[in-house]
Structure formats: structure tokens, C-alpha cells
Amino acid sequence: MDDFIILGAGVAGLTAARELLRQGQRVTLIEKGREVGGLARTFEREGFRFDLGGHRFHSNNPSVVRWLHELVGEDLLRVPRVSHIKLNGRFVTYPIAFPNAFTAFSPLQATQLAASYALAHLTERRRPDHSFEDWIIKRFGSLMYQHFFQPYTEKVWGVPGRELAAEWAAARIGLPNLWQAVRHTLRPSAIPPATAIDQFYYPRYGFGTIPQALARDIVARGGQILTEATPICVQPGRNGFELFGTTPAGSFRLQGRELISTIPLDHLLGLLPQNGSTYPLHYRGLLCLFLAIQRPQISGDSWTYFPEPSLLFGRTHEPKNWSPAMVPDDSHTSLCVEIFASPGDPVWSWPDEQIRRQVVAQLGQMGWLAAAEVRHAWVVRLRHAYPRYDVGYRAHLTQVHDFLHQWPWLHLVGRTGSFRYLNSDGVVEDVFRFLAHRFPQTAVSIQPMPQQNGRWA
Ligand SMILES: Cc1cc2nc3c(=O)[nH]c(=O)nc-3n(C[C@H](O)[C@H](O)[C@H](O)COP(=O)(O)OP(=O)(O)OC[C@H]3O[C@@H](n4cnc5c(N)ncnc54)[C@H](O)[C@@H]3O)c2cc1C
CATH class of the missing domain: 3.50.50.60 (FAD/NAD(P)-binding domain)
Structure with missing residues (x-):
């Protein structure tokens, strides 16, 4: 026994x-x-190594x-964190920093966003903290919610923000939590939230x-x-x-x-x-498309975030920027492309080849790569990637x-x-x-x- x-x-x-x-x-x-x-775990094929969505190690606990x-x-590396989010067609530093993030918008739009923020403090004070949507609008206003929080959050979780628990917005959450980033920028604390660290540990392989x-x-x-x-x-x-x-x-x-x-x-x-x-x-699923690419580098980012609903994917990372040992040689790089989806969502049952074609076409339109540079592609489906609150x-x-x-x-x-x-x-x-x-x-x-x-x- x-x-x-x-x-x-x-x-x-x-x-x-x-x-x-x-x-x-x-x-x-x-x-x-x-x-x-x-x-x-780390997926390894043809000399390329991929995490199932880039995993960095960070802890405020010395033990x-x-x-x-x-x-x-x-073999433990210290890696600088460089991340961007595509807002309104522009890449803005992530975690979002204000007023820098407003540069993604026209002066008129930026003024409207700031006014919506200010107005919320007068009109939304009594709003109950029921849902994620309530929680953000109460503190940031509806325009900030629509432009900064709603698109990425709904893309990640696959449900409207009013169906997500308010508690989630306040929780210590890594990847999809723009609010943590914003709050740290507005009011830095001694212990930065996981989203705001500028260096992390990463094993070489x-x-x-x-x-x-x-x-x-x-x-x-x-x-x-x-x-x-x-x-x-x-x-x-x-x-x-x-x-x-x-x-x-x-x-x-x-x-x-x-x-x-x-x-x-x-x-x-x-x-x-x-x-x-x-x-x-409910758990939220995730589809990872791994691309092996004949080109030295795509971007300098650790992660790049894509809230736009028209793009199939929500986040990418380039493993070579985390450790050179993640690719077979210097003339190659690779991308892990994360598509937030669960069983039952149409993309979940698409053939791998259809996923590859659509993602490569969208990356091509962004000027990130040419289809001919993609040497191999693999898809991994994770049914239980995130507990959804x-x-x-x-x-x-x-x-x-x-x-x-x-x-x-x-x-x-x-x-x-x-x-x-x-x-x-x-x-x-x-x-x-x-x-x-x-x-x-x-x-x-x-x-x-x-x-x-x-x-x-
Ligand atoms: C996209 C993504 C990015 C992330 N990034 C980071 C990051 O940057 N830094 C970080 O620290 N963390 C990150 N995480 C979180 C990290 O992956 C988890 O905290 C950690 O791996 C969870 O470990 P676990 O053992 O609790 O669960 P799991 O890793 O889910 O382990 C559960 C195990 O149970 C097995 N299993 C499932 N069903 C059965 C069954 N019926 N019978 C037997 N076995 C079964 C599974 O195969 C699996 O091996 C990320 C997670 C995701 C999805």
C-alpha cells in the first residue's frame, strides 16, 4: 500500500x-x-523547443x-522582460503605462478617455462590484473599459466581461490582467505585481x-x-x-x-x-501554434499581446529571446502563438493546417514574417489551461x-x-x-x- x-x-x-x-x-x-x-512542460521537435505559452519564473519569496x-x-538564466501590446494599431509598452498608452489614440480620443475616467469617480461610485465589467467601469470609466480592458479580457476568457467575477479583476493574476499593470503604474508598490516585473528566471533549455x-x-x-x-x-x-x-x-x-x-x-x-x-x-482552453522560422529574429519582445478581435491569436512569444538554446542555430527563430479557445469554439476543431494558414496570413499582413519562412508548424491543444472565475x-x-x-x-x-x-x-x-x-x-x-x-x- x-x-x-x-x-x-x-x-x-x-x-x-x-x-x-x-x-x-x-x-x-x-x-x-x-x-x-x-x-x-517544454515541447521539443526538430531542434526547436517551446513552452506551452512562454513560462517565466518569478517569486517574491526568497525560499x-x-x-x-x-x-x-x-542553467538558470536571468532574462529581461520586454513586452508590447497592440492598441489601436500601434505597439505600446506592456505593462500599460499612462499617459504613454494614450499615445495609441488621437488627442481627441485620449481626452475622451481621460474624461471618462474622471467622470466615473462621480457617476459610478455606487456601482456594486459584481462583475469584472462593474469593477473596472467603477474605477476607470466605460471608455477606458472598452478600449483597454474589455477586448483582451473577452478574447482570453471567451465570455463577456459582465460574466466574469469582479474578484478576478482584483486577484493577483499574470497573463491577461491589464488592471494589475495599470494599477502598478499609477501607484507603484514595494512588491511589484507579477505582470510588472522587468526580469525573470528562465531555464536555458x-x-x-x-x-x-x-x-x-x-x-x-x-x-x-x-x-x-x-x-x-x-x-x-x-x-x-x-x-x-x-x-x-x-x-x-x-x-x-x-x-x-x-x-x-x-x-x-x-x-x-x-x-x-x-x-x-469552467476551465478555459488554449491552442498553441508553434512555428519554426528561417529568420534570425521576429521581434525583441518577451511577449506581445493582441487584443484585436479580428486576429485569431491573443499573444505570442519568441523563445529565442528567452534563451538562445530554444532554437537549433542562429539563423532560425520560432514563435509560440497562443489562441484562446475551448472545446466547442469553432477554432478548436479546425484542422491544424487551417489554423497554421490563417495565423501565418495574419502575421504576414502585420509584416512579421513571410509564409515561405515557416519551416515547420505544430499545434497543441490544452483543455484546462486556466480556471475561469x-x-x-x-x-x-x-x-x-x-x-x-x-x-x-x-x-x-x-x-x-x-x-x-x-x-x-x-x-x-x-x-x-x-x-x-x-x-x-x-x-x-x-x-x-x-x-x-x-x-x-
Ligand atoms: C499559457 C500559460 C502560460 C503560463 N505562464 C506562466 C508563467 O509565465 N509563469 C508561471 O509560473 N506559470 C505560468 N503558467 C501557470 C503554470 O503553468 C501552472 O501554474 C502550473 O504548471 C500548474 O501546475 P499544476 O500541477 O497545478 O497543474 P497542471 O500543469 O495542469 O498538471 C496537472 C497534470 O494532471 C494531468 N492530468 C489531467 N487529467 C488527468 C487525469 N484524469 N488523470 C491523471 N492525470 C491527469 C495533466 O496531464 C497534468 O500533467 C502559465 C499557464 C499557461 C496555461
Whole structure:
């Protein structure tokens, strides 16, 4: 019997497994995919390496940074962050800086935006903070909302801003949160938000180095990682539970005392008995188009953001700008093009070739590349890229927690598993928070920082 069985071998599952093994526990990891790493893995083909959407590592917690240094060693690079957002046809520095961002607009439009901002403080003060839209309009005015916040936010999440929780606007969110950036510009704080950092850590051979290093250590410590393993059901027993599943080699049955789930909540609920209810919690998907390009460089950016609805994609990054080892040689570069979409959206089921053609045509119109320069293209679909904070999601999440509490041996950890918008550093802290709670008598090497806005235990 295992002491712990862990579902999912992303950063959360791997970090938990490693620390539990260090504490002398017996651990088995069950991973559905062929490789470990989850959202944080690095895709490698023909000498090109791509993260699934560029992953930078940043933490304000020194013990997390130390943890990273110990894990990755001398292959950890320090990379300057240079990002732009395309607003009104112009590339403006991102995070958005005011009044610089107004230069994307005519003097008349800029005046109207500023007036709308000022007016909101008189007319919108009593507006309730119900939705993302309410929250922004109350503080910035409707014109600022329409021009700066609404297009990119709705592109990322695929729903109107009035359906997203206001809490999301205030949360400590990385990629799609323009508000963080704006707020930091207007009122800089001692600890910059994740969106406002100007340097980050990055492993020379891609972010996937982190899960790979964790996995190696797990195996070296006697832990077991089953890949291509699909769990089918969990049966609670007297001293824990039994887990049944399949691999290409056949079916398996494992017994465990405690179960850590880092997999999507809907998957977990499907494994458990008595799950008659469905909970309206939604994950947002992502399509990554990877382009291998015969040209030394496209842009100097770490990330470029594209809010325009007419463009199929929402964000790009050029891996070579993060580490030269991400491309086979100096005459080549590459692009990771992110298309925000979920199953059911038309683009989700387009053939890969159609996605490639449309994106390359749009990049060509922007003058970024010529179709003949594209040597290879690959598409990866991620169904559970982001937990989406819809209006009312918190109550649904509480219902799920209440349902799961009947099994004290079951723990939710990480971003995907606990439906919290955490970056990988937050995931690592979350694992250590869990360990400190579960093994209060044992010293842990990472002291989690106080909970950030938007996080909860
Ligand atoms: C586009 C994008 C950009 C990002 N950029 C950054 C960044 O710059 N910096 C940063 O720190 N973080 C970033 N993140 C967040 C980071 O990827 C996550 O915080 C982290 O990888 C989450 O790890 P996890 O283990 O909680 O979840 P996951 O990585 O989702 O791991 C869950 C694992 O469970 C497996 N699984 C799923 N279903 C099952 C099942 N039924 N049975 C068994 N296994 C299953 C999955 O295959 C996966 O391996 C980004 C995320 C995205 C999507």
C-alpha cells in the first residue's frame, strides 16, 4: 500500500511527490499524459523547443527562488522582460503605462478617455462590484473599459466581461490582467505585481527543465511515476481507498492511504462515488501554434499581446529571446502563438493546417514574417489551461469542497486541481502550505508567504 497516491504529474504533483519522498513516505504518481510536466512542460521537435505559452519564473519569496536555484543549478538564466501590446494599431509598452498608452489614440480620443475616467469617480461610485465589467467601469470609466480592458479580457476568457467575477479583476493574476499593470503604474508598490516585473528566471533549455528535474529526483528517491495511466474510479475503503485505472500495458489497482489530486476537478469528481451533481465551474482552453522560422529574429519582445478581435491569436512569444538554446542555430527563430479557445469554439476543431494558414496570413499582413519562412508548424491543444472565475464561481467551488470533505484522506493541491489561478511559484508554495498543514511537526524548506489577494486555503 502507498502512503500517498498523487493524480497528475504537473508542477504540483511532482513537487508534492518529491517532498513526501524526502519525508520517507511511499508515493506513486498517476499521469494521464505521455510525459510529466503538465502545463509547464517544454515541447521539443526538430531542434526547436517551446513552452506551452512562454513560462517565466518569478517569486517574491526568497525560499522559493532558492528552491528553484537548487533544482535547476547553473542553467538558470536571468532574462529581461520586454513586452508590447497592440492598441489601436500601434505597439505600446506592456505593462500599460499612462499617459504613454494614450499615445495609441488621437488627442481627441485620449481626452475622451481621460474624461471618462474622471467622470466615473462621480457617476459610478455606487456601482456594486459584481462583475469584472462593474469593477473596472467603477474605477476607470466605460471608455477606458472598452478600449483597454474589455477586448483582451473577452478574447482570453471567451465570455463577456459582465460574466466574469469582479474578484478576478482584483486577484493577483499574470497573463491577461491589464488592471494589475495599470494599477502598478499609477501607484507603484514595494512588491511589484507579477505582470510588472522587468526580469525573470528562465531555464536555458525551457521551463520543462523544472518538472524534468523534479521527476528525476523522484525516481532516484524510489518514487513511482506511471505515465499514460488513466484513472477510472476511486473506491473509498476502511483505511484509505483503492484506485483502479488503465495503461497501454493493461489495467491496474492501487491501494493508498491518502490521495492528492492535481487533476481538473471534473475529472476527479468523475472518479468518485455519489457524484450525481454537476458543478458549473469552467476551465478555459488554449491552442498553441508553434512555428519554426528561417529568420534570425521576429521581434525583441518577451511577449506581445493582441487584443484585436479580428486576429485569431491573443499573444505570442519568441523563445529565442528567452534563451538562445530554444532554437537549433542562429539563423532560425520560432514563435509560440497562443489562441484562446475551448472545446466547442469553432477554432478548436479546425484542422491544424487551417489554423497554421490563417495565423501565418495574419502575421504576414502585420509584416512579421513571410509564409515561405515557416519551416515547420505544430499545434497543441490544452483543455484546462486556466480556471475561469465566472460570476458566482466561488459558491460552486464551496459546494465542491463541501462534497469532497466527506473523505478526509483526499486533498486538492495546485492550480488545476484546486481551481485557483496560480502561477508555478504559487503552486510550489501551495504544496509546501499543504505539507506544513499535513505534517506540522516537520520543518519544511519553503515558508509560504501570506496568502495573496485572490488566493485562499
Ligand atoms: C499559457 C500559460 C502560460 C503560463 N505562464 C506562466 C508563467 O509565465 N509563469 C508561471 O509560473 N506559470 C505560468 N503558467 C501557470 C503554470 O503553468 C501552472 O501554474 C502550473 O504548471 C500548474 O501546475 P499544476 O500541477 O497545478 O497543474 P497542471 O500543469 O495542469 O498538471 C496537472 C497534470 O494532471 C494531468 N492530468 C489531467 N487529467 C488527468 C487525469 N484524469 N488523470 C491523471 N492525470 C491527469 C495533466 O496531464 C497534468 O500533467 C502559465 C499557464 C499557461 C496555461
